[in-house]
Amino acid sequence: MAKTIGDYVLQRLREWDVDHVFGYPGDGINGILAAFGRADNEPRFVQSRHEEMSAFQAVGYAKFSGKVGVCMATSGPGAIHLLNGLYDAKLDHVPVVAIVGQTARSAMGGHYQQEVDLQSLFKDVASDYIVEVNVSTQLPNALDRAIRTAEARRSPTAVIIPSDLQEQEYEPPEHEFKQVPSSPPSVSHSVVIPPDDEIAAAAEVLNAGEKVAILIGQGARNAAEEVRQVAEATGAGVAKALLGKDVLPDDLSYVTGAIGLLGTRPSYEMMRDCDTLLIVGSNLPYAQFLPEFGQARAVQIDLDGTLIGMRYPTEVNLVGEAKATLRAMLSQLEPKADRSWRETIESNVASWWETMEQQAMVEAHLVNPIRVVHELSARIPDDAIVTADSGSSTNWYARNLKFRGRMRGSLSGTLATMGPGVPYAIGAKFAHPERPVIALEGDGSMQMNGMAELLTIARYQDLWEDRRLVVCVFHNNDLNQVTWELRAMGGAPKFEESQTIPDFSYAEMARMAGLEGIRVESPDELGAAWDRALAADRPVVLDVVCDPEIPPIPPHATFDQIKSTTEALLKGDPNAWRIMVQGAKTKLQEAMPGR
Structure with a gap:
């Protein structure tokens, strides 16, 4: 034929x-x-x-x-x-x-x-x-x-x-005019390294700095060990763009966590106070979370020259592969004798994680959503893959989930579209059928895209060596991130017609699809529910009924944002009083760590 x-x-x-x-x-x-x-x-x-x-x-x-x-x-x-x-x-x-x-x-x-x-x-x-x-x-x-x-x-x-x-018969191209052949499939992965003089100039900037900060993105993923060595030599702290969250583990004392709108206080403070900045493989668009222009001397490394120098007035721009470029630079770095800057960063990081635990334990109506990720962090396997969706749950993924070991994670970082959490998880299972996968989903994203894909999970689960795929739904019946953006950025109260979504039992749907469904309505049930889900012999939907009034307020919220939120509540926002109480209790943990 x-x-x-x-x-x-x-x-x-x-x-x-x-x-x-x-x-x-x-x-x-x-x-x-x-x-x-x-x-x-x-x-x-x-x-x-x-x-x-x-x-x-x-x-x-x-x-x-x-x-x-x-x-x-x-x-x-x-x-x-x-x-x-x-x-x-x-x-x-x-x-x-x-x-x-x-x-x-x-x-x-x-x-x-x-x-x-x-x-x-x-x-x-x-x-x-x-x-x-x-x-x-x-x-x-x-x-x-x-x-x-x-x-x-x-x-x-x-x-x-x-x-x-x-449906036509295939005929290959011939050796004649206006026909184009093709060579056998193969990919050449060349290693690009900047010239020696440019690397020397970058090393000079880092050696001259007294308070060095490093920002890494997904472009640094193959250079994790080199980033560690640069951080040790320079006494720097390391902040992570969301797409680079899995590059370095969060149990390193100088890793300050996420940066940007969903970032941490240690990252914010490090950028605010540093005098030198090294950016590796990141195109973070939020320049307001980088040092003030002119405050820091800066070096950027990126494989794509079109993305160099776009976000901050960098002094030295190195177009090259992160791993090879950092290796070439390491021999020219002079170890910092004064470790006071590093000690400040480590102290801030330790205090931050204590604060995150305290915020997770704040009492809420049904379940505090922060605690959902806090309890996962204590149990997640070292080889897990985590996918996150776009919504208020993304805040807790960014700030509260501690990456360690071989963990991987990603989300729609730049488009920030709703709906990829579950299909990303399916793609991850086909990429690594031997590893557990966890999708962190808001109920808005779940209703938009995730629910139907439970059928896809059920259909293909037998192909996966490790069947564990946990879809954790933050069930609050609210398009919560937009609700808070309306309050914080527009000074508008919650508009029920656009923001409230239909109530639904995601655990029951999971069971109907042939998966395991677990519903959680109390914080005391969370730990055992995660244990059960992570030990299951089949995919699981963890349906956690959460309090929508726990504010995803960033640790660097501006006065204008707080003022707008207050104005929105005074204009007749539903549950205004409870929102103010929950917000005050949560933020108090930052103001009074350890209390």
């Missing part, structure tokens, strides 16, 4: 070592779907409940595997549904390839059913590479270049294949 173009697409993906394709079927990709059947489902087609979830699953898989994620959708509506997940990949610099169908070539331009101008649709999100394949001989180069570009640029790319072409 002759090989079709659909057959060749899967053959080439196998040659690229692609094990999974996250997708949803439709007649625009029927030719490729039939090829999956002929290929005994290799690579495996992972069926989500919605194409957006397929894209998120591919992003999660890529983030946690280090490989290219591949998603697939039909023409028209299916391709449109991929966009949010692909933008998540674009903004977080994640390699994902989207393979999408298109109307038959004979019908293009005829206002045919599901005909959408896909090249225009994808030209921004897949700006690094998008191609429509219209003849067989075009395919190898097109697919190879999409994968190579996604790898090299750490970005999403798109390959559009019309439906009629998928």
Whole structure:
């Protein structure tokens, strides 16, 4: 039987070592779907409940595997549904390839059913590479270049294949004019190191500093040991952008935790008081959380030269791979004899963790959401993977979850979209079926995207060596982060019609889907519930009924934010008095640590 173009697409993906394709079927990709059947489902087609979830699953898989994620959708509506997940990949610099169908070539331009101008649709999100394949001989180069570009640029790319072409016989390109061959699949990972004089200039800046601060992002992930050595030599503290939360463990005494809107007080104080700043692999957009302009001499290291010097007036910019660049710099660093700056940082960090425990123990209506993550921190396996969604629960992930050991974690860092927590977790399980995975979900995100994907979890759980996948739902019947943003930034009381969401039993739905469901309504039940979930022999939904009035107020809240919140409450916000009491009790733990 002759090989079709659909057959060749899967053959080439196998040659690229692609094990999974996250997708949803439709007649625009029927030719490729039939090829999956002929290929005994290799690579495996992972069926989500919605194409957006397929894209998120591919992003999660890529983030946690280090490989290219591949998603697939039909023409028209299916391709449109991929966009949010692909933008998540674009903004977080994640390699994902989207393979999408298109109307038959004979019908293009005829206002045919599901005909959408896909090249225009994808030209921004897949700006690094998008191609429509219209003849067989075009395919190898097109697919190879999409994968190579996604790898090299750490970005999403798109390959559009019309439906009629998928079923035609595959003919390779020939050695003739206007045909483009392609070499066998392989990726070259070159190591980029800045010139010696630039590294020496950076070392001079760090050696001259008396109060050195380090900010790391996901670009420092392969350089964790080098970051530690630089921090030891310079006496620096290390703050982490959210996408870099898993680069260094939080049990290091000088790691100050998250920075930015969801950051910690030690990170805020370190940036406020430092005289020297080293940024490694981070493009944190919130310049207001960095030192005042002119206060600190600064050095930045990033593999992408287009992202250098964008957030702070850096004095030395090093375009290079983090690990190799820091190694080259280490021999030129002069160990700091005066450790008073480091001792101040360590004292602040120790005090902060005491405060976090006290805040977690503040009494609340039903369950204090901070305590949910506090109890997890005491129990989480050292090899766990954690995914977080966007919402007020993200605050507790950022500030309260202590990373240690081999733990990994991620979220929609730059797009900050709602809904990727559960599909990220599914992608993580396919990337590492031998490791436990935990998704921290607000109930708004759960209702938006997570609930249907419980069926996907139930369907594929038997494929995972370690079946533990815990979806923890912060159940407060409120779109809580936006509610607090309305209060703190707009001075507006909670608008019930937009903010209150329907009550629902997520534990009961889990049981209906064939998973284990655990409902928690008391803080005294939390520890045992986490123990049960983490020891289960199947995926679990932990449905924790939380108090929506525990404020996610950052430790560096401005006077204007506090003033706006107070004005909002005085304008008739529901439960205004209890909100003020809970807020006062929580913030008092920061003002009076140890009390």
